[in-house]
Amino acid sequence: MSLQAPAHSDELIVAFPAEHVLQLTLNRPRSLNAMTPTMSDDLKALLDWFEDEPQLWVVIVTGAGRVFCAGADLKAWNTDQQNGTTNEQERTAANVHGFGSISRRQSSKPIIAAVNGGAYGGGLELVVNCDLVVAAQDAKFAFPEVKRGVVAIQGGIPRIARIAGHQLASELLLTGKTISAAEAQNRFGFVNTVVPTADVLPTAFKLARQIIENSPDAVQCTKKGLLLSHQHNFSETLFATVWSSESKRVYKGDNIKEGLKAFSEKRLPSWKNPAKL
Structure with a gap:
């Protein structure tokens, strides 16, 4: 399979681990893969290309280092807020594909999340809007937005409500509590498989291979x-x-x-x- 991915920064690693499979790795490990405008733009370019490329049938999204994604870069967001340089409602409404170009993306191709360490805020909005989720045994998940005065408004609210039901979704969204991978799988229902950390990517690849065996x-x-x-x-x-x-x-x-x-x-x-x- 000979493919040429669109240009992107080093905040995203692009790989083709198997025929018909694209792997995207968030690559700001020292910042816990917090989302930046550059990373978001990279994800949009790569995922738009993935949508349009007939040779690619499945995408795996993961994170480098010890956390899948810690959400938005709150330091940069704080600067924007203090300076009054952003209109959040307009920006959110205009962001067609949502946080990281995934949390509201309506892709007809399967998206698999391979979660190491944890996913918080926007990172969890990414996860719950993927089709299949593999999580490390020590992974943690939270929608802590209310603790910071913000809202999981990029796609997290309707998706977790549909998956978990109103009461369980409220428990996550209104308290900002952190839950384990086992709870995410057995109680809240948005994780398919929990495995040792070393098995997260191999398990995601196994799921991808099972999918591409089909039409x-x-x-x-x-x-x-x-x-x-x-x-x-x-x-x-x-x-x-x-x-x-x-x-x-x-x-x-x-x-x-x-x-x-x-x-x-x-x-x-x-x-x-x-x-x-």
């Missing part, structure tokens, strides 16, 4: 249906998915023919890259 057309149409289910009731979701561009690509494309033929011939299918929508 990319079917996977992306299924992900589209999941996203639509957040916006519509049962019947509306069903028909919106049926008539989506992703569904048309499934039923008019080559991969459905290949999948059914491979089943009949008792062999593994050989999938093609999806056509661009």
Whole structure:
């Protein structure tokens, strides 16, 4: 697979650990991978490219060092606030893909979070808006925004409310409490797998490989249906998915023919890259 990623700063590490898989590593370990405008711009450029690149089917997002992401760079934010140089409401509304270009991104391709150490504030907004989450046993999670006078408004509130329900979401959002990886998995429901730290990335790669064994057309149409289910009731979701561009690509494309033929011939299918929508 020969791919040329868009230009980016050293605040983001780009790798291709397997065919069809993109890995993005937040790379400000000395600052606990706190989000900067540069890192956010890098993520937007890389994820927009990922969306449009037929050879890439899955992305894994992780963090360098001992924390996945500590959220926004509060020191820089404080400077902006004290100087009155920012309009937070306008900036948030205009930020189509949300915090780190992930927390409100409506991607039809799977996004896997590989969480080492912990995710706080905006970092947790990133995590809960990924499709699959692998966490280290010692990982910690929190929405501490209310402790700093701010709000998890970039996508965290509606997503955790949908995942955990109103009462459990309130417990996280209104108290700012920190929870363990085990609690995140067993009580709040936004972590799929908890593993030793050394196994976080290998487990994320294993999930990615399991996904890319399947038809990319079917996977992306299924992900589209999941996203639509957040916006519509049962019947509306069903028909919106049926008539989506992703569904048309499934039923008019080559991969459905290949999948059914491979089943009949008792062999593994050989999938093609999806056509661009």
